[in-house]
Amino acid sequence: MNFNFGQLRVKAVIVHQIPRKDQGVPIYSEIESPLNDELKVYIRSKIIQSADSSSSFPIELHEETQSPVPKLITDYLNTGEGFVEKSRAMAEHLAKIQTRTNTAGLLTLVDCSLGTTRGLAVLKLERQSGISVDQETIDGKRTLSMEHIGRLMLTDAAKVFKAGVFQLSGGTLEAVASDHQRVQVDLAHFFLSEFLGCRLVAEPPVATKRFFDASEKFINERVTDPKTKMKYQIALAAELNSNRKQIRPRAFAEENVNTKDRHPYCEFMKEHGAAGAIDKNLLLVESRLAGLQMKFRSGATVYAPPAAIAGGKVTVEQDEDRARVVIHDELTSMKGKGRGKQTEESD
Amino acid sequence: VESRPKSLIEVWREREPAYRRLAEIVEETLNQGLRAKGIRCEVSYRTKAVDSFVKKMRRKSYGSPDQITDMAGARVVCCFEEDRTVAREVADEAFSCRGWDDKRDVLSPRQLGYLGVHCQASLKGEIPEELVGLECELQFHTVAEHAWNAPLHDHIYKPPEGTEIPPTLERAAYRLLALTEVYDGELSRTRRSLFEVPGYKYAQILRSLDSHFYALTARDYDRELSIDIISRLEPLYASESAEAVAGQLATFVDGFRPQLEGVYAQHQAIDLEESAFIQQPESILIFKEIERDPFTLKEVWAPHLPLTFLEHFFAAWGRSME
Numbered sequence: 284m285n286f287n288f289g290q291l292r293v294k295a296v297i298v299h300q301i302p303r304k305d306q307g308v309p310i311y312s313e314i315e316s317p318l319n320d321e322l323k324v325y326i327r328s329k330i331i332q333s334a335d336s337s338s339s340f341p342i343e344l345h346e347e348t349q350s351p352v353p354k355l356i357t358d359y360l361n362t363g364e365g366f367v368e369k370s371r372a373m374a375e376h377l378a379k380i381q382t383r384t385n386t387a388g389l390l391t392l393v394d395c396s397l398g399t400t401r402g403l404a405v406l407k408l409e410r411q412s413g414i415s416v417d418q419e420t421i422d423g424k425r426t427l428s429m430e431h432i433g434r435l436m437l438t439d440a441a442k443v444f445k446a447g448v449f450q451l452s453g454g455t456l457e458a459v460a461s462d463h464q465r466v467q468v469d470l471a472h473f474f475l476s477e478f479l480g481c482r483l484v485a486e487p488p489v490a491t492k493r494f495f496d497a498s499e500k501f502i503n504e505r506v507t508d509p510k511t512k513m514k515y516q517i518a519l520a521a522e523l524n525s526n527r528k529q530i531r532p533r534a535f536a537e538e539n540v541n542t543k544d545r546h547p548y549c550e551f552m553k554e555h556g557a558a559g560a561i562d563k564n565l566l567l568v569e570s571r572l573a574g575l576q577m578k579f580r581s582g583a584t585v586y587a588p589p590a591a592i593a594g595g596k597v598t599v600e601q602d603e604d605r606a607r608v609v610i611h612d613e614l615t616s617m618k619g620k621g622r623g624k625q626t627e628e629s630d
Numbered sequence: 631v632e633s634r635p636k637s638l639i640e641v642w643r644e645r646e647p648a649y650r651r652l653a654e655i656v657e658e659t660l661n662q663g664l665r666a667k668g669i670r671c672e673v674s675y676r677t678k679a680v681d682s683f684v685k686k687m688r689r690k691s692y693g694s695p696d697q698i699t700d701m702a703g704a705r706v707v708c709c710f711e712e713d714r715t716v717a718r719e720v721a722d723e724a725f726s727c728r729g730w731d732d733k734r735d736v737l738s739p740r741q742l743g744y745l746g747v748h749c750q751a752s753l754k755g756e757i758p759e760e761l762v763g764l765e766c767e768l769q770f771h772t773v774a775e776h777a778w779n780a781p782l783h784d785h786i787y788k789p790p791e792g793t794e795i796p797p798t799l800e801r802a803a804y805r806l807l808a809l810t811e812v813y814d815g816e817l818s819r820t821r822r823s824l825f826e827v828p829g830y831k832y833a834q835i836l837r838s839l840d841s842h843f844y845a846l847t848a849r850d851y852d853r854e855l856s857i858d859i860i861s862r863l864e865p866l867y868a869s870e871s872a873e874a875v876a877g878q879l880a881t882f883v884d885g886f887r888p889q890l891e892g893v894y895a896q897h898q899a900i901d902l903e904e905s906a907f908i909q910q911p912e913s914i915l916i917f918k919e920i921e922r923d924p925f926t927l928k929e930v931w932a933p934h935l936p937l938t939f940l941e942h943f944f945a946a947w948g949r950s951m952e
Binding site for chain 2: 287288289290291292320321323324325327328331332333334335336337338339439536537542543545546549
């Protein structure tokens with residue numbers, strides 16, 4: 284996946300208004316919305332803030348989907364023709380599948396380029412409101428009057444919304460999506476699957492394992508200080524054990540990784556295909572979250588539950604090139620351990 | 631039929647093209663590396679002339695032309711002693727260097743003599759077949775050393791056969807050598823003092839940004855705002871000299887020129903608040919840091935300036951800060 288958003292240019296935009304089911308009629312635009320340079324730059328920023336955010340994740344077209352959207356997108360990216368008609372067909376599909384629980388929205392299609400590659404951004408925006416202020420003179424006295432505006436479409440505060448960005452790169456369709464409501468599974472399913480006809484590139488258990496494996500690999504290969512290693516390992520276990528439904532590797536780095544390690548960590552995750560947001564699913568990693576295992580060159584292994592480390596009962600200290608594990612605790616038992624499987628003696 | 635042995639001229643003709651290629655690569659690599667470090671040096675190269683080759687083979691009674699170590703040579707002339715140290719590091723990184731020889735080390739405190747640093751360099755990594763095993767002699771001089779060496783070295787150390795330099799003339803040449811050492815010392819001292827002038831480093835960085843910015847946009851800008859932002863971002867480059875930062879900026883601009891041109895073209899003449907900040911030369915420094923380490927940039931920025939400002943730079947550069 285190689286989206287170069289630095290080269291993103293907005294060329295044309297069309298907006299269709301889609302109400303909730305049975306709550307009005309859709310308004311389909313018949314022509315593109317007029318655009319000036321300021322709007323182009325503003326919309327570009329909004330797409331980038333969403334599609335490149337830590338909440339974004341790679342998606343792919345689902346071959347078995349009932350949605351006409353994948354074909355419309357692919358056709359458009361292949362030919363560059365029928366922007367208005369294809370956008371309307373997408374809007375009609377959205378209107379058709381809207382339920383009473385889906386919010387009304389403005390389906391916005393953005394025809395764009397990413398360098399020499401043609402791109403298409405599909406945004407589902409919600410109307411927003413705000414208060415505007417203007418200078419006025421009342422009875423000869425200056426004042427600042429306020430007005431409530433309920434027909435805003437994008438505001439500075441709206442950073443993340445439902446968005447899918449598609450590009451054809453060397454004949455292959457690449458896509459990325461972001462959805463701040465992704466934690467609400469039904470809503471997420473609606474936008475990604477029912478409307479866009481797409482699915483996640485990696486199933487959640489696989490993506491979660493990939494995040495865990497890549498993070499552990501980074502900790503073991505790139506971090507030298509044992510205390511820092513332990514800190515990161517505990518943070519990793521805590522992230523996976525937390526109640527959060529989604530893992531965002533970049534946000535994880537900002538919260539848990541030392542500043543100097545953050546960028547290398549994120550680059551490492553990118554190299555290992557684990558940089559995008561993930562719907563957490565512990566199926567394939569649960570057994571590895573029960574405790575922390577430290578292995579030493581001598582063959583010694585120390586196992587400790589995360590709570591013992593977090594509570595300071597087990598600490599790691601560095602003495603020049605040697606690590607020292609100190610256990611401040613009461614010894615309750617001790618037992619011998621075999622060497623694993625013994626090979627059978629030959630006759 | 632017995633083949634006759636090759637003449638020295640034939641040997642030279644056979645060997646010279648590969649050494650020329652080697653010297654060209656060495657010169658180009660050194661220039662790139664020095665530019666990336668922001669060091670302004672003159673790099674030149676040559677291959678040994680045929681007459682010099684023949685004479686040396688005979689004079690030294692060499693049995694093999696491989697014994698000539700300066701068949702290819704490249705010379706780096708630096709403005710400052712400190713730059714020579716950086717230039718040596720660049721060479722060490724780019725090539726396999728051996729036999730470092732600082733001529734000053736063999737002089738006693740009471741002795742004057744030819745100054746310069748030499749070594750033998752061969753290529754690293756994937757080497758074209760014809761250049762495997764070939765070495766190029768590298769010489770590192772300061773401008774002052776070069777000013778003495780270029781016109782006088784050969785007259786003093788290699789006078790025409792059968793002549794002897796009168797002691798008074800030799801002494802005159804050595805008096806000049808003393809001056810080169812004084813000149814280099816004073817030059818470095820003056821430069822260090824200049825760098826200690828408050829705000830000088832920021833102004834140096836702005837000068838470097840300014841030249842790139844004008845080349846990209848041909849726009850004027852608010853100099854006071856530039857200095858303010860550059861000074862606030864100081865922790866990002868505190869451990870580096872202004873020259874090193876300038877070198878990084880040059881490399882960055884070379885690598886991202888089309889993207890930079892695109893950003894400035896988009897923000898030209900539009901009435902968004904953020905465009906005023908983006909149309910400033912320090913934006914190049916900020917974009918460079920977004921590429922290099924966005925997390926540290928964010929951390930350095932946050933205590934002084936609103937993060938919403940920085941967010942505009944991220945978006946302009948095609949990145950999300952969130």
